[in-house]
Amino acid sequence: MRIGARKVIGVATAFAVVVIFVAAGCGSESDIATRHELEKAIWNAEQFRIKVSAQPLSASPEDFRASVAAYEGILADDRFGRTERDARDSEAASDIEDLRLRCKVALAELYFVEYEDYAGVTYFTSGFGPRDLLLKNHLDAALVEVRSLYKNLEDDSLETRCAGMLRQVAEDEILWLGDTRMGDTLLTVPLYLARTELDRGEARVSDHCQFAESFYSRIIRTWPDSLVAHRAYLSRADLYVLEGRFADALSDVGNALRSPYAADGREQLLLFKGEILAQGLGREAQVESVLTKVMADYPRTPSARGAMLNLAALKMVRGEEPEATRMLRDLELEADIPPETATTAMFLRALCFKRSDDWPGALNLLWRICRLEPFTRAATVAPLVIVRYYVEKADSVATDSMLEDAQKYYLDAIGKDNAYMEHPHVLKDCLIETYLLAGKPAAAARLLEEHSGEWRPANGSVGLLKSALIYMNLLDDRENGVRVLQKCLDLFPPSPYAWIVQKEINRASTSSDKPRKG
Amino acid sequence: MTAETTIRKYADGWTATIVLAKSPVVWMPFAILAALKTVPLVLLYYFWKPSFSGFMIPAIRSLFGEGAVHFPAGVLRLPDMYTVVDMAGTVAFGFVLMGWSVVMMTDRLEGNSVHFNRDIVPTLFFVPALLVVGFVFAAGVQGVPALISHVSESITRPKLQMLLTLLGLGVSLVVRGTIAYTPAHLVLSRGRVFAAMGKSYRDARTWSWLTAMIVLTGWVIKAPLDYLISHPGRLMQSWGPDSVFAVLLVSVFLETLGLFYLFASATSIVIGKTGQE
Numbered sequence: 062m063r064i065g066a067r068k069v070i071g072v073a074t075a076f077a078v079v080v081i082f083v084a085a086g087c088g089s090e091s092d093i094a095t096r097h098e099l100e101k102a103i104w105n106a107e108q109f110r111i112k113v114s115a116q117p118l119s120a121s122p123e124d125f126r127a128s129v130a131a132y133e134g135i136l137a138d139d140r141f142g143r144t145e146r147d148a149r150d151s152e153a154a155s156d157i158e159d160l161r162l163r164c165k166v167a168l169a170e171l172y173f174v175e176y177e178d179y180a181g182v183t184y185f186t187s188g189f190g191p192r193d194l195l196l197k198n199h200l201d202a203a204l205v206e207v208r209s210l211y212k213n214l215e216d217d218s219l220e221t222r223c224a225g226m227l228r229q230v231a232e233d234e235i236l237w238l239g240d241t242r243m244g245d246t247l248l249t250v251p252l253y254l255a256r257t258e259l260d261r262g263e264a265r266v267s268d269h270c271q272f273a274e275s276f277y278s279r280i281i282r283t284w285p286d287s288l289v290a291h292r293a294y295l296s297r298a299d300l301y302v303l304e305g306r307f308a309d310a311l312s313d314v315g316n317a318l319r320s321p322y323a324a325d326g327r328e329q330l331l332l333f334k335g336e337i338l339a340q341g342l343g344r345e346a347q348v349e350s351v352l353t354k355v356m357a358d359y360p361r362t363p364s365a366r367g368a369m370l371n372l373a374a375l376k377m378v379r380g381e382e383p384e385a386t387r388m389l390r391d392l393e394l395e396a397d398i399p400p401e402t403a404t405t406a407m408f409l410r411a412l413c414f415k416r417s418d419d420w421p422g423a424l425n426l427l428w429r430i431c432r433l434e435p436f437t438r439a440a441t442v443a444p445l446v447i448v449r450y451y452v453e454k455a456d457s458v459a460t461d462s463m464l465e466d467a468q469k470y471y472l473d474a475i476g477k478d479n480a481y482m483e484h485p486h487v488l489k490d491c492l493i494e495t496y497l498l499a500g501k502p503a504a505a506a507r508l509l510e511e512h513s514g515e516w517r518p519a520n521g522s523v524g525l526l527k528s529a530l531i532y533m534n535l536l537d538d539r540e541n542g543v544r545v546l547q548k549c550l551d552l553f554p555p556s557p558y559a560w561i562v563q564k565e566i567n568r569a570s571t572s573s574d575k576p577r578k579g
Numbered sequence: 580m581t582a583e584t585t586i587r588k589y590a591d592g593w594t595a596t597i598v599l600a601k602s603p604v605v606w607m608p609f610a611i612l613a614a615l616k617t618v619p620l621v622l623l624y625y626f627w628k629p630s631f632s633g634f635m636i637p638a639i640r641s642l643f644g645e646g647a648v649h650f651p652a653g654v655l656r657l658p659d660m661y662t663v664v665d666m667a668g669t670v671a672f673g674f675v676l677m678g679w680s681v682v683m684m685t686d687r688l689e690g691n692s693v694h695f696n697r698d699i700v701p702t703l704f705f706v707p708a709l710l711v712v713g714f715v716f717a718a719g720v721q722g723v724p725a726l727i728s729h730v731s732e733s734i735t736r737p738k739l740q741m742l743l744t745l746l747g748l749g750v751s752l753v754v755r756g757t758i759a760y761t762p763a764h765l766v767l768s769r770g771r772v773f774a775a776m777g778k779s780y781r782d783a784r785t786w787s788w789l790t791a792m793i794v795l796t797g798w799v800i801k802a803p804l805d806y807l808i809s810h811p812g813r814l815m816q817s818w819g820p821d822s823v824f825a826v827l828l829v830s831v832f833l834e835t836l837g838l839f840y841l842f843a844s845a846t847s848i849v850i851g852k853t854g855q856e
Binding site for chain 2: 091093094096097100101104108
């Protein structure tokens with residue numbers, strides 16, 4: 062039999078093509094096929110999400126949008142949402158429901174990141190003081206400080222979307238079946254929303270707060286004695302502290318302390334317990350005993366140092382400044398003490414000096430913190446304390462002089478933003494707040510506008526955005542606000558916050574079209 | 580053997596390969612081999628299609644575990660799963676087809692007429708022997724490197740991991756070289772498998788440089804793809820999940836070309852003819 066080359070190649074190619082096309086062209090109606098396509102779609106969406114979460118500053122807004130769009134596309138796809146399933150593939154059908162829930166969780170987290178991003182650059186952090194320092198140890202790990210100076214912020218669509226997706230996740234009965242799928246972010250979102258709502262000055266028993274409480278309570282009921290229940294106790298305790306329900310918070314911390322998962326980080330729980338006792342219940346004797354126990358049982362740990370700071374603050378409030386100063390000095394002299402703790406101790410010591418009417422000593426110490434460790438939390442709030450002092454004394458000459466020094470410190474620190482990784486925008490907020498204290502918001506807006514061009518895009522664009530928000534929301538100068546926003550887009554077109562700037566421009570033009578009230 | 584003889588014989592190998600490549604009928608076993616290698620690959624990749632899922636899902640689940648029927652684990656493990664299935668294929672029909680091709684190659688190089696169906700008959704006498712050779716080839720060329728690669732995954736020291744990878748590659752190339760002449764000797768010695776393997780081993784030792792050059796040439800053809808396939812995660816992230824399947828598909832085609840070259844050169848060297856005399 063003679064076989065030609067064309068025949069051999071033709072037969073082999075045809076065979077391969079037929080096999081591949083038959084396979085690729087086969088129907089995909091079964092639940093197994095649907096599950097496979099859903100798994101593939103989720104994988105694609107996760108690729109964007111990984112990029113966004115692994116490199117938040119280099120990821121472009123388009124990556125973020127693509128990630129959100131991919132998950133939204135999956136949830137909107139009828140094939141995956143079909144309710145009637147093939148009875149033969151019950152396992153695949155249940156997997157599909159499970160995977161859809163995973164998508165909702167991922168989307169809730171993405172909305173949260175977007176909202177957090179928006180809130181982080183359009184709101185101010187504020188209200189630093191010894192009272193806050195007591196609670197910061199615990200809350201800062203989970204929460205970003207957001208306190209609105211812009212109470213008339215009209216657009217809350219991001220918050221609504223984030224809350225809506227969270228409710229969808231919580232209402233999905235699949236979530237409550239079998240094993241838990243709660244990630245840290247999902248546990249944080251209700252608390253964050255509740256905090257934002259409370260900071261806006263809304264009613265104490267508010268929508269987000271009620272939802273957060275029922276969400277955490279259901280976790281505790283559904284998976285008692287589990288790790289997630291342990292974490293839910295702590296989140297609910299945070300919520301109760303925010304609401305001022307300190308006795309309930311104390312009870313939840315007690316439950317968390319009894320859990321087997323308390324072994325790791327028991328000292329942090331005890332510290333939190335001490336803070337709650339001090340904050341809300343005023344049981345000083347108990348506070349002292351708890352904090353002393355942490356210091357004695359877990360020496361040289363961050364919690365022991367936190368307990369020492371809290372105890373010193375407590376003594377200071379009780380008017381025992383010399384004892385507080387001695388404790389803080391001892392803490393500063395400890396070997397290998399982290400700069401954050403050392404400067405917090407220095408900051409509290411400066412407050413002790415101030416309370417003892419030794420203002421020169423306090424002033425010297427506060428500026429020393431800024432010089433020694435400019436990127437610590439204590440350093441960022443030190444100029445605020447100084448300016449507040451002179452504003453309260455109505456000494457305008459000294460206020461202006463101190464403002465000048467504060468400006469030098471803040472601009473220098475903001476310019477080196479790469480070294481200040483924790484909250485890159487807090488410095489700008491403190492700069493603004495210092496000027497607001499002195500009654501000079503326009504000067505703050507001008508300063509930020511003038512210097513933002515010298516900073517990196519992620520930093521500079523937020524500087525200009527904040528400057529524009531001061532013009533628009535505090536000075537009622539929409540024209541300059543829009544001009545600065547436009548300048549921001551011109552200077553930093555690829556900045557990660559370009560979408561927020563554009564959103565603010567749209568908001569400004571929409572509201573300028575509306576007739577003014579009154 | 581002098582360097583000059585080695586280079587001359589290596590060139591003769593290429594001459595014979597080109598002569599045989601021009602004869603379409605000689606390609607037939609390789610075309611069938613490529614097609615038979617493609618089928619399990621397609622089944623493993625498209626196992627979830629309704630036409631296949633009925634039998635493929637239980638099979639994959641029992642052989643490779645529950646994870647393999649889910650995405651992306653199924654795609655990430657596709658190269659490993661395919662290696663196992665391909666090994667079984669090499670044992671079952673790979674060397675039977677190679678034996679058939681060597682019969683046709685020998686006829687063509689000796690100047691006899693080549694017949695697609697007539698040359699199957701002598702091959703049938705060698706089937707048991709070819710199955711044994713197929714087993715040794717599959718175990719040495721695919722099995723041992725896969726096993727070493729599996730062991731090296733649990734090792735954290737990069738240098739040791741690299742050393743083990745090279746060891747696996749070395750074993751694969753040595754077995755390839757040792758077995759390369761066996762089908763030709765089987766045809767000449769009329770099916771005495773161990774005698775043929777012994778002769779092949781002696782040839783590989785006598786023509787060590789020549790054998791190394793032939794084996795490396797056959798291997799180099801698909802080495803870049805082997806590297807890509809050994810990192811399916813990176814492949815998926817760079818070019819999407821379908822790229823793993825596509826690279827494996829191209830690799831099947833190149834592997835077939837490599838085998839054609841290997842057995843054409845080896846047969847020509849054993850019988851001492853290039854088909855141009």
